[in-house]
Amino acid sequence: MRGTATVVAGRTARRALRSGVVWGLLFGGLAANEALSYTHNFPTLESRTELARTIGTNAGLAAVTGVGHRLDTIEGFVAWRVFGLLVIVGAIWGLLTATRLLRGEEDAGRWELLLAGRTTRRTATGQALVGLGAGFAALWAVTSIALVVAGTRSSVGFTLGASWFYATALVAGAAIFLAVGAVTSQLGTNRRHANGLGAAVLAGSLVVRAVADSADGLGWLRWLSPLGWVENLRPLTGSAPWALVPIAVLVGACVVATLALAERRDVGAGALARPQVPTSGTRLLDSPLGLVVRLERWVLVAWAVGLGALAAVFGVVARTAGTADIGNGSLNETVTRLGGQAGGSAAWLGYEFLYIAPLVAFAAAGQIAAMRHEEAGGHLDNLLARPVSRTQWAAGRLGFGVVLVAATGLACALGGWLGTIGGSNAIPLGRMLQAGANTAAPAVAVLGIGALLYGLVPRIATPVLYAVILWSFVVEVVGSSLTTNRWVLDSSLLSHLTPVPAAPLRWSAVAWLVGLGLLAAAAGVAALARRDVAGE
Amino acid sequence: MVAAIRTQQLSKRFGATVALQPLDLEVAAGEVVGYLGPNGAGKTTTIRCLLGLARASGGRAELFGVDAQRRPAEAHRRVAYVPGEANLWPGLTGTEALHLLGRVQGQVDERYRDELVERFRFDPSKRVRAYSKGNRQKVLLIAALSSRADLLILDEPTTGLDPLMEQEFREAVADARRRGQAVFLSSHILSEVEALSDRVAIIRAGELVEIGTLAEMRHLSALSVDATFDDVPPDLRRVPGVTAVEVTGNHVRCQVVGSVEPLLGVLAASGVHQLLSREPSLEELFIAHYGDGGPAGAGDGDGHGDGAGAS
Numbered sequence: 001m002r003g004t005a006t007v008v009a010g011r012t013a014r015r016a017l018r019s020g021v022v023w024g025l026l027f028g029g030l031a032a033n034e035a036l037s038y039t040h041n042f043p044t045l046e047s048r049t050e051l052a053r054t055i056g057t058n059a060g061l062a063a064v065t066g067v068g069h070r071l072d073t074i075e076g077f078v079a080w081r082v083f084g085l086l087v088i089v090g091a092i093w094g095l096l097t098a099t100r101l102l103r104g105e106e107d108a109g110r111w112e113l114l115l116a117g118r119t120t121r122r123t124a125t126g127q128a129l130v131g132l133g134a135g136f137a138a139l140w141a142v143t144s145i146a147l148v149v150a151g152t153r154s155s156v157g158f159t160l161g162a163s164w165f166y167a168t169a170l171v172a173g174a175a176i177f178l179a180v181g182a183v184t185s186q187l188g189t190n191r192r193h194a195n196g197l198g199a200a201v202l203a204g205s206l207v208v209r210a211v212a213d214s215a216d217g218l219g220w221l222r223w224l225s226p227l228g229w230v231e232n233l234r235p236l237t238g239s240a241p242w243a244l245v246p247i248a249v250l251v252g253a254c255v256v257a258t259l260a261l262a263e264r265r266d267v268g269a270g271a272l273a274r275p276q277v278p279t280s281g282t283r284l285l286d287s288p289l290g291l292v293v294r295l296e297r298w299v300l301v302a303w304a305v306g307l308g309a310l311a312a313v314f315g316v317v318a319r320t321a322g323t324a325d326i327g328n329g330s331l332n333e334t335v336t337r338l339g340g341q342a343g344g345s346a347a348w349l350g351y352e353f354l355y356i357a358p359l360v361a362f363a364a365a366g367q368i369a370a371m372r373h374e375e376a377g378g379h380l381d382n383l384l385a386r387p388v389s390r391t392q393w394a395a396g397r398l399g400f401g402v403v404l405v406a407a408t409g410l411a412c413a414l415g416g417w418l419g420t421i422g423g424s425n426a427i428p429l430g431r432m433l434q435a436g437a438n439t440a441a442p443a444v445a446v447l448g449i450g451a452l453l454y455g456l457v458p459r460i461a462t463p464v465l466y467a468v469i470l471w472s473f474v475v476e477v478v479g480s481s482l483t484t485n486r487w488v489l490d491s492s493l494l495s496h497l498t499p500v501p502a503a504p505l506r507w508s509a510v511a512w513l514v515g516l517g518l519l520a521a522a523a524g525v526a527a528l529a530r531r532d533v534a535g536e
Numbered sequence: 537m538v539a540a541i542r543t544q545q546l547s548k549r550f551g552a553t554v555a556l557q558p559l560d561l562e563v564a565a566g567e568v569v570g571y572l573g574p575n576g577a578g579k580t581t582t583i584r585c586l587l588g589l590a591r592a593s594g595g596r597a598e599l600f601g602v603d604a605q606r607r608p609a610e611a612h613r614r615v616a617y618v619p620g621e622a623n624l625w626p627g628l629t630g631t632e633a634l635h636l637l638g639r640v641q642g643q644v645d646e647r648y649r650d651e652l653v654e655r656f657r658f659d660p661s662k663r664v665r666a667y668s669k670g671n672r673q674k675v676l677l678i679a680a681l682s683s684r685a686d687l688l689i690l691d692e693p694t695t696g697l698d699p700l701m702e703q704e705f706r707e708a709v710a711d712a713r714r715r716g717q718a719v720f721l722s723s724h725i726l727s728e729v730e731a732l733s734d735r736v737a738i739i740r741a742g743e744l745v746e747i748g749t750l751a752e753m754r755h756l757s758a759l760s761v762d763a764t765f766d767d768v769p770p771d772l773r774r775v776p777g778v779t780a781v782e783v784t785g786n787h788v789r790c791q792v793v794g795s796v797e798p799l800l801g802v803l804a805a806s807g808v809h810q811l812l813s814r815e816p817s818l819e820e821l822f823i824a825h826y827g828d829g830g831p832a833g834a835g836d837g838d839g840h841g842d843g844a845g846a847s
Contacts, residue, residue, distance in 0.1 A: 278661070278662070280632050280635075280660075282635040285628075285639065286636075286639045287640065294628075379625050381589060381619055382623075382624065382637060382640075384608070385617040385619070386612055386640045386641050387613050530591065531591060532584075532590045533584075533590070
């Protein structure tokens with residue numbers, strides 16, 4: 001019995017450790033890099049005071065990144081620069097890791113084998129939590145080592161304790177949401193449901209923390225948000241270790257709740273059962289296209305609303321930053337390199353939208369993954385064994401993908417536009433709609449390339465497609481500083497874009513990307529018609 | 537009249553593996569043909585090639601005269617298919633799945649569908665993800681049967697059904713046959729094929745080894761004889777046509793190929809107390825093809841149990 005139980009702990013720990021080390025390197029590396037390059041980037045007292053003056057008074061930035069303290073010192077700068085973002089990234093990592101290793105394993109049916117033996121669900125869950133704890137310890141340890149090593153450099157000069165507490169604060173969000181994910185894994189009916197519940201907690205914490213940080217006199221609200229507790233730790237600038245207490249209490253309560261819930265529910269079901277009989281709605285279910293709309297409509301809404309909201313936040317940041325005209329060298333450098341006009345809200349937004357384009361492309365790649373999933377799961381057989389041609393099915397799927405991309409691009413355009421309204425240099429709606437088209441065009445190319453990969457090599461289509469997007473993004477952001485080879489630079493789907501709204505839309509690039517997408521899609525559909533329809 | 541299914545040298549290979557040797561097969565309109573073979577023999581591969589889901593490596597497959605490899609959607613107009621694995625969209629309810637499959641099929645006898653829902657005691661109000669394997673199978677069976685398609689292609693359709701539901705299934709297939717629908721029924725359950733089929737095709741390791749009516753197939757096999765004697769049994773091994781003699785005390789079991797006359801002569805002369813003879817079941821035919829008398833093949837474990845229960 002003990003033997004089987006430790007199998008769960010071992011399996012979970014192995015996978016969590018691997019992930020923890022990788023993310024620890026990323027966390028530690030990014031934070032250490034900020035510390036090590038500080039004296040180079042801000043060599044003079046004036047540059048530091050100027051930085052503190054502009055950033056310290058920007059409510060829009062504070063909502064996103066958290067409030068900065070003593071920004072004219074290396075401690076203040078390092079604690080502010082990547083902290084807010086990494087805490088959120090850590091929280092997402094924690095949530096996804098917990099639900100993957102607890103609920104994902106269970107949904108895949110791997111737990112049933114173990115639980116059919118003498119291992120109880122409580123024991124197995126407890127062991128899996130131990131494994132997750134090991135993963136978290138790895139994240140913490142690697143981040144700590146990176147920061148302690150960086151802290152000893154003479155240019156940085158943090159004490160050992162300060163570096164270590166900063167590392168602890170950086171990974172606190174991960175600890176909280178590992179625990180939250182463990183609870184939602186018990187509550188939800190499947191992993192997706194568990195992720196949704198956890199994401200709701202995360203979004204709530206984020207909104208409360210953002211309001212507390214951006215409005216005067218509402219700072220007390222931070223105590224209502226787990227992410228606010230993390231910010232209250234104030235690493236490097238005013239260490240408050242007692243703020244760890246609510247975090248530790250929450251994590252402990254989540255562990256107890258997880259074990260209690262694991263014992264009480266059935267394998268494969270959620271503690272939040274959905275007892276009510278689902279209502280059947282057959283309105284859309286008259287054709288393969290209607291089925292796609294039925295299956296993917298909420299995915300479309302989620303992407304459009306999510307990225308639209310992100311664009312709105314970027315818009316708010318661009319408005320405040322652009323109005324104050326904060327000099328940000330590297331930002332303006334990137335924008336001008338890509339053919340845009342430096343300065344003002346438009347430069348900020350043009351720069352931020354460079355990050356939205358690959359996200360829209362990810363939304364498109366998700367539709368290709370859904371096509372493969374429908375085939376691999378055997379669902380597609382039920383359509384293709386009836387009078388439905390492969391071309392008809394694929395055209396419906398890809399057509400929906402185009403609508404999703406267009407809707408998401410439009411939502412980003414409107415979100416960005418709404419965010420900048422009221423600033424001294426607001427951006428016209430027409431220009432923002434062009435920015436939306438600019439983010440959608442590479443996603444159309446991704447849909448087409450994805451369809452081609454899916455037609456030719458269905459089993460590896462999705463991972464290759466994600467690699468294409470990552471490659472495109474990396475080449476766009478850092479490519480020109482590493483190489484001048486046109487072939488390498490042109491291989492990025494994103495590097496052909498101009499930073500709209502900081503520059504006019506390059507219609508020829510849009511036409512090329514859409515044309516490439518259509519051609520590749522046609523070839524992909526033709527290839528699909530000539531191969532076996534096959535499961536896993 | 538055009539055949540419901542006609543294949544000419546239809547073959548399939550996956551890389552170097554030959555999954556289906558060149559196959560010539562014809563199922564007439566209105567005919568019920570059982571397609572029998574152990575797991576992995578190539579039954580599903582044949583059906584996927586017939587439907588155009590898998591691309592044939594060679595040969596042709598026609599459904600009602602339409603090339604199913606080149607024009608699958610058109611070829612499927614008069615065909616309904618039930619796969620062996622009941623995979624449906626987990627987020628749909630039973631009602632929604634039946635509606636969708638009916639609309640995509642293009643023809644539904646709604647009265648008959650409702651009747652089948654009753655007969656299979658199927659509750660369509662739940663989501664597919666909450667259904668057992670047997671219930672998911674019912675969705676696909678009801679969808680296919682209620683289409684009243686001219687040809688039903690059924691790939692091990694009763695997997696996961698309990699015996700009572702299996703009986704309902706047999707009645708529904710018998711009903712389809714009476715209405716003049718053709719049925720191509722793949723199975724490794726011998727009693728099922730025996731009860732429903734006009735003709736039986738046997739496939740082994742990707743190769744069609746036998747096809748014929750049940751009567752023709754029986755002719756190929758032996759008669760099974762059990763005899764109990766008053767005294768020590770005579771030596772039957774020398775009797776022409778007699779094989780597989782097993783002696784247990786006063787009891788003898790043997791198989792007879794061809795005429796039984798020589799055996800009857802010997803038995804009559806040696807004080808036989810009790811005599812039992814029976815037609816071989818499909819199970820025994822099956823063993824004759826696959827095992828040279830002994831059980832063989834991964835799939836006939838199921839066949840034994842079901843075959844014995846119903847014969």
